[in-house]
Amino acid sequence: MPGISGQSRGRWGRSALFAIAALFALAPSLADAQTYPNRPIRLLHGFSPGGAADALARIVSDGLSKRLGQPVIVEAKPGAGGNIAAAAIANAASDGYTLGLVTGAHAISGTLYKKLAYEPTDSFEMVSTLVYYALVIAVRADSPAKTLPDLIAMAKAKPNELSFGSVGFGSTHHLAGELLTTTAGIKMVHVPYRGDAPSVTSLLGGDVPVIVGTTVLLAGQIESGAIRGLAVTSPTRTPLLPNVPSAEEAGLKGYDVRTWAGLVAPKGTPADIVQKLNAETASMLADPAVKKALETATGGEVRGSTPEQMRVLIRSEIAKWSKVIDDAKIARIE
Incomplete structure (x- = not known):
């Protein structure tokens, strides 16, 4: 190649090889994302069958099944305030075939427990919030x-x-x-x-x-x-209980507690799959029938998010509940 030294040609050659190697390494995940999903998906949650989280999970599983073209099977793993399920989700294969439904308790565990088998934000890919109540x-x-x-x-x-x-x-x-x-x-x-x-x-x-x-x-x-x-406990009244004032109305200024539910996947789940799940979740939440079912099950407000917005929410909730635990002098769990 005129004007380029042998040493430069060597560097260009090595760069090309690295680029080709990177493409080969990426190829399986790109192929997976293009064909995803081609088999059933598990949706784990950490609470008892028949409870509020279970009801939410079943509404979501039905909505996502219709949009993804594969069964989404709900699996309850109750115990330790949702920590057993969260650990199972974090340790699952990062291929998009294990998802988790987490609630506000997920952020509380992030500060209440001194040690967890996972990190509440960094062990997961966030998909979307679903509902606040x-x-x-x-x-x-x-x-x-x-x-x-x-x-x-x-x-x-x-x-x-x-x-x-x-x-x-x-x-x-x-x-x-x-x-x-x-x-x-x-x-x-x-x-x-x-x-x-x-x-x-x-x-x-x-x-x-x-x-x-x-x-x-x-x-x-x-x-x-x-x-x-x-x-x-929300700043405004809830449609489910229109005659019950908010704590703010009742004179407790600045008091605001709303729990929430959202979808997560194991850390390392391909970005294309996370994006697909986020898009299909947004489509599901825009469906009037799904929206009504979620609002009826929780008495809350349906609200989706980007993955990053959900990550910011969990981090802010961890900080909020850490202060509450400190102020109330609650001993953290070993």
């Missing part, structure tokens, strides 16, 4: 607390004498209650239960005077008059 602070219908300010006044008059129930230690419900105490400057004792149903039974039986519960599961009891909703 509020919780509700509730008492029995015959409670002397008619409003949230009433409850706060009662708790101030009797520090650590009132208790509040939740679906379990380290849940979003638990930490919503802890944030209530620190924001309002009161002290209440947390009583963990194994799910919404036992906490509601305990409230109705008079064993616990207050619970932080899931709106969609308490709506019937609130509408019937058996339970009084004092406030929802």
